[in-house]
Structures are given as C-alpha cells and as structure tokens.
Amino acid sequence: xxxxxxxxxxxxxxxxxxxxxxxxxxxxxxxxxxxxxxxxxxxxxxxxxxxxxxxxxxxxxxxxxxxxxxx
Amino acid sequence: xxxxxxxxxxxxxxxxxxxxxxxxxxxxxxxxxxxxxxxxxxxxxxxxxxxxxxxxxxxxxxxxxxxxxxxxxxxxxxxxxxxxxxxxxxxxxxxxxxxxxxxxxxxxxxxxxxxxxxxxxxxxxxxxxxxxxxxxxxxxxxxxxxxxxxxxxxxxxxxxxxxxxxxxx
Numbered sequence: 001x002x003x004x005x006x007x008x009x010x011x012x013x014x015x016x017x018x019x020x021x022x023x024x025x026x027x028x029x030x031x032x033x034x035x036x037x038x039x040x041x042x043x044x045x046x047x048x049x050x051x052x053x054x055x056x057x058x059x060x061x062x063x064x065x066x067x068x069x070x071x
Numbered sequence: 072x073x074x075x076x077x078x079x080x081x082x083x084x085x086x087x088x089x090x091x092x093x094x095x096x097x098x099x100x101x102x103x104x105x106x107x108x109x110x111x112x113x114x115x116x117x118x119x120x121x122x123x124x125x126x127x128x129x130x131x132x133x134x135x136x137x138x139x140x141x142x143x144x145x146x147x148x149x150x151x152x153x154x155x156x157x158x159x160x161x162x163x164x165x166x167x168x169x170x171x172x173x174x175x176x177x178x179x180x181x182x183x184x185x186x187x188x189x190x191x192x193x194x195x196x197x198x199x200x201x202x203x204x205x206x207x208x209x210x211x212x213x214x215x216x217x218x219x220x221x222x223x224x225x226x227x228x229x230x231x232x233x234x235x236x237x238x239x240x
C-alpha cells in the first residue's frame with residue numbers, strides 16, 4: 001500500500017513533464033487554421049503592434065502561428 | 072517509508088528529466104544515414120550518395136517557408152545537378168495526400184522521399200521546419216539552415232559552390 005502511495009506521489013510530482021511536447025516535424029495538426037488562437041492573423045498582428053506601442057511594452061509574445069517552429 | 076519516499080522523489084525527478092531529446096546534428100558532425108522510399112517506392116540511401124554534395128531538406132505541406140524553398144531547390148538542382156550536387160527532400164507529413172497536393176502545386180525536379188514515422192527528423196534532431204542540412208562529399212554536415220527566406224538563397228548557393236569546388240580537388 002505504501003509503495004502504491006509512493007508511486008502515486010511520484011507520478012503526481014512529475015506531472016506532465018514526462019510527456020514530450022510535439023516535435024517540430026509533428027506540428028501539422030497545430031498548423032491548421034482551426035487550431036489558431038486568433039481569428040485573423042493580419043488583424044492580430046496589427047492589434048499586437050498597436051498594443052505594444054501604446055503600452056510601451058516590449059511585446060511578450062510574437063504573432064506566431066503556422067506551428068512551424070521557425071519564427 | 073522514508074526510503075519509499077526518497078525513491079518516489081528520485082522517480083519523479085527521473086520522469087521529469089527524462090523528456091530531454093537527442094542532440095541536434097550540427098556542422099562538423101557526420102550526417103546520420105537514412106534509407107527512405109520515394110513516390111515510386113524505390114529506396115534512397117544517403118550513404119550511397121557519398122561523393123556528392125547533398126542538400127537534405129526536411130519539409131511538410133503545412134510549412135509556409137517550404138513553399139519558398141522549393142523553387143530555389145529546383146533551381147539549384149538544375150544548375151548543379153550535373154556537377155555532383157543533389158537535393159534530397161524528406162517529407163514529414165502524416166498523410167501522403169497532403170504532400171501530393173503540395174507537389175502538384177510545386178513540382179520538384181529532385182528526389183523527394185517520405186518519412187511519415189518521423190524517424191529521420193528525430194535522428195537529425197530537427198529544431199524547426201524547414202531544416203536543411205548541407206552535407207559535403209565525405210558525408211559530414213557542413214552547414215545547417217533553419218527556416219528559409221529569400222535571403223537564404225545567395226549565401227546557401229555560395230556554400231554549395233564552395234563544397235563542390237572542394238570535392239573536385
């Protein structure tokens with residue numbers, strides 16, 4: 001029983017760290033338009049551009065998308 | 072109980088750290104060999120191309136910059152194909168139909184091979200799409216290009232020329 005609890009703790013502590021994120025060559029599904037957070041890429045790019053300049057922020061995130069891992 | 076807890080923590084740490092992948096293949100390293108089928112089912116083996124300057128390109132139909140690189144690779148193949156150079160484009164699409172659609176729009180005049188399972192990009196530890204490996208006549212990686220823009224064209228062609236000149240000596 002104790003061993004089981006210990007194993008349970010081990011699995012809980014490691015969380016999702018034992019799962020690999022998709023590799024760059026496995027991002028085909030993520031590259032689909034339906035998988036994007038933004039409705040329109042060009043619109044999102046403009047909005048981020050305006051937001052970062054108005055807020056004098058450095059822009060925490062770029063407009064990625066494509067899921068190609070090359071940006 | 073204490074030893075159990077200690078081993079549980081060790082296991083957790085091992086699981087957390089176990090996710091690190093293989094080392095990326097960089098310039099100077101020998102290129103990992105592969106044997107992959109082309110559209111006709113014929114095997115293409117990298118080691119058999121020893122003596123040639125090879126441009127191995129990992130591409131997918133969903134990869135935007137790949138659309139830019141195909142016309143350039145066609146041009147390179149046409150220019151230097153007879154001089155001991157070849158492009159080998161490795162498709163990593165999960166569905167062959169997606170690759171076929173891409174090739175219908177952008178036909179290739181160089182060998183295209185298919186690796187749905189992704190074992191070759193794993194062996195090269197590809198860091199992004201597209202990734203290209205310029206391999207010299209001895210089978211060593213000379214240069215790695217990650218991503219492809221129109222600015223990549225000139226410098227890459229110079230590198231191809233230099234490697235062909237070195238191989239001819």
